[in-house]
Amino acid sequence: MITGELRNKIDRIWETFWTGGITNPLDVIEQFTYLKVEVQKSLDETQTLFESLMQKYFG
Structure with a gap:
């Protein structure tokens, strides 16, 4: 299972796509x-x- 900082980064990326209208994984x-x-x-x-x-x- 992914935890910590990596999980937060993935969640932020997913949220960016989601709010941009891309919801299909x-x-x-x-x-x-x-x-x-x-x-x-x-x-x-x-x-x-x-x-x-x-x-x-510099030849």
Whole structure:
């Protein structure tokens, strides 16, 4: 069973989806997965830009 701080974080995430109108647990998982993928793409793009700038300015 999940307790403590982790449980509180999960409850806050669930409440955010619930108040946004997403009440089906499978929809929540789908949205969470989509958001994770988008964040990962953004991190990858940032890493690529950083590496490009490092190469350009520091050889």
